Amino acid sequence: MSIRIRLLLSFSAVVAVAIVLFVLTAFLSSVAVTGDMRSISSFYNIHYSIHPLTDEEESIFLDLKYLAKQDPAQLNDQELLASYDLKLKMVQAGLFVRQDDTITYASPSLAEPKMGEALPQYDAANYTIRSTLNVGNRFFSYAKFDFPFPNGEQGSLYVMRERSPWTEIVRTLLPILIVVLLAVILLTGLLLYRYVTRSIVRPLDVLRRSAEQIKEGDLQFELKPQSRDEIGQLSMTFEEMRRRLNESIQLQLQYEDNRKQLISNISHDLKTPIATIKGYVEGIRDGLANTPERLDKYVGTIHDKVTDMGRLVDELLLYSKLDLKREPYSFETIDLATFAQDAAEEIGFELGGQGIQVEYEMTANTAPFDKAVIMADRAKLKRVVDNLVQNSAKFMDKEMKRITLRVGIDAGASAAVLEVEDNGAGMRGEVLPHVFERFYRGDDARSTHTGGSGLGLAIAKQIVEGHGGTIEAESSVGAGTTIRIRVPLAEGNADMRAGGGE
Numbered sequence: 001m002s003i004r005i006r007l008l009l010s011f012s013a014v015v016a017v018a019i020v021l022f023v024l025t026a027f028l029s030s031v032a033v034t035g036d037m038r039s040i041s042s043f044y045n046i047h048y049s050i051h052p053l054t055d056e057e058e059s060i061f062l063d064l065k066y067l068a069k070q071d072p073a074q075l076n077d078q079e080l081l082a083s084y085d086l087k088l089k090m091v092q093a094g095l096f097v098r099q100d101d102t103i104t105y106a107s108p109s110l111a112e113p114k115m116g117e118a119l120p121q122y123d124a125a126n127y128t129i130r131s132t133l134n135v136g137n138r139f140f141s142y143a144k145f146d147f148p149f150p151n152g153e154q155g156s157l158y159v160m161r162e163r164s165p166w167t168e169i170v171r172t173l174l175p176i177l178i179v180v181l182l183a184v185i186l187l188t189g190l191l192l193y194r195y196v197t198r199s200i201v202r203p204l205d206v207l208r209r210s211a212e213q214i215k216e217g218d219l220q221f222e223l224k225p226q227s228r229d230e231i232g233q234l235s236m237t238f239e240e241m242r243r244r245l246n247e248s249i250q251l252q253l254q255y256e257d258n259r260k261q262l263i264s265n266i267s268h269d270l271k272t273p274i275a276t277i278k279g280y281v282e283g284i285r286d287g288l289a290n291t292p293e294r295l296d297k298y299v300g301t302i303h304d305k306v307t308d309m310g311r312l313v314d315e316l317l318l319y320s321k322l323d324l325k326r327e328p329y330s331f332e333t334i335d336l337a338t339f340a341q342d343a344a345e346e347i348g349f350e351l352g353g354q355g356i357q358v359e360y361e362m363t364a365n366t367a368p369f370d371k372a373v374i375m376a377d378r379a380k381l382k383r384v385v386d387n388l389v390q391n392s393a394k395f396m397d398k399e400m401k402r403i404t405l406r407v408g409i410d411a412g413a414s415a416a417v418l419e420v421e422d423n424g425a426g427m428r429g430e431v432l433p434h435v436f437e438r439f440y441r442g443d444d445a446r447s448t449h450t451g452g453s454g455l456g457l458a459i460a461k462q463i464v465e466g467h468g469g470t471i472e473a474e475s476s477v478g479a480g481t482t483i484r485i486r487v488p489l490a491e492g493n494a495d496m497r498a499g500g501g502e
């Protein structure tokens, strides 16, 4: 059974019970007040039949009754009757006297043309003394006494009081009131039903539809909670779930995209040298290398290409190991200053032949320091410096070729800084953000056949990050490039001896 139907049933039940209780209460209270099992509509009648007069009126009535018993002749005395009537008038009541069928005295304020017909019949036994009567639109309660006049005529004496028109209105409106009351109960039930449906069933419907959407694989929507109640919280949690799911799927798609890109890059980078090698091998096969010099040149080129491919595969392997965090690090304490100094010396020796000057500087831009002790994998750190220096050497375009290694300590004294600066060609602004991406090579690098896999900086970045550090590039076209590495200082940097103990 759906919640909607259950709610409808429960509200109907509530309304039904309310109506039954209402009727029962009305009935029981009328019984309780009147002591009689009569219908509620006669409630007022019964009430006023029991207490038709107030105490003062009652005492005047009793006086008159006494008179009627003892000396009925006096009830012909109009003056006396008028004086009683005046007393009654003071308490808003009136007096009627009937002799046989003629009304001999009628209180002017209560007189009604049809009163004669409405007054009850003579009853010598005085069975019903108190009751109510309707004359036209007016409603009266009265006490009556029937007695014989001395001449044997039937006399009746009425002390009467007009009841508030409200009483009448309530009496006539009672059925309408009951209908209105029932309508109010019904309407309340209906409104409550609508309210609950709106606040529970509808949001649940929305949730169900959203879940179906997700099932169909559509995550590109937003679920806005309509309220702060439990259902609103459920919607919020649901929305959070959708968002996370969407994020993870997007990430998955991006990984997938990356993987495809990677495969396409690798295939491309392997295809080119393979095509070259194939061409040269075919040249040899077809006898194009007909002189020893040519053969030598062909074989030399093939060897170079194979070496390139070997390096590419090596770099790829290293990159993938670093990426998968499968490449172990062997950390030791290293003074970066000494390390950079040694590296500069060694690299300077290697690159001296190409006319490149390699210098080491203790930087002036950071706080003064003696040592910059870090925890590092010496071989991998050397690999980073080699990659950077190789790039610098590759993109040299000046007569005076210079590479500077510079070490410092960050202003916050929390990280050691190593800069590799060159005065080469530099990079354009739009290239800079991408240089650390794997397989990324600047247009110049592609067009000038400088070689390289585009993995050098990506590997450098992986290694630096493996040390908990950061790497950034700064460059201006024509002026040169600076790659800056920050690695956290080891604890107790100040009292460490330099060089890791070699």
Ligand SMILES: Nc1ncnc2c1ncn2[C@@H]1O[C@H](COP(=O)(O)OP(=O)(O)O)[C@@H](O)[C@H]1O
Pocket (backbone or CB within 6 Å): 387, 391, 392, 395, 422, 424, 425, 426, 427, 435, 440, 441, 442, 443, 444, 445, 446, 451, 452, 453, 454, 455, 456, 457, 458, 481
């Ligand atoms: N010192 C530099 N001067 C100018 N451009 C550089 C320098 N270092 C890196 N680059 C640019 O960054 C790109 C990526 O470098 P890298 O990852 O080492 O790949 P590769 O050296 O194989 O091209 C290079 O292709 C080049 O465009």
Ligand SMILES: [Mg+2]
Pocket (backbone or CB within 6 Å): 387, 390, 391, 452, 454, 455, 456, 457
């Ligand atoms: Mg490189």
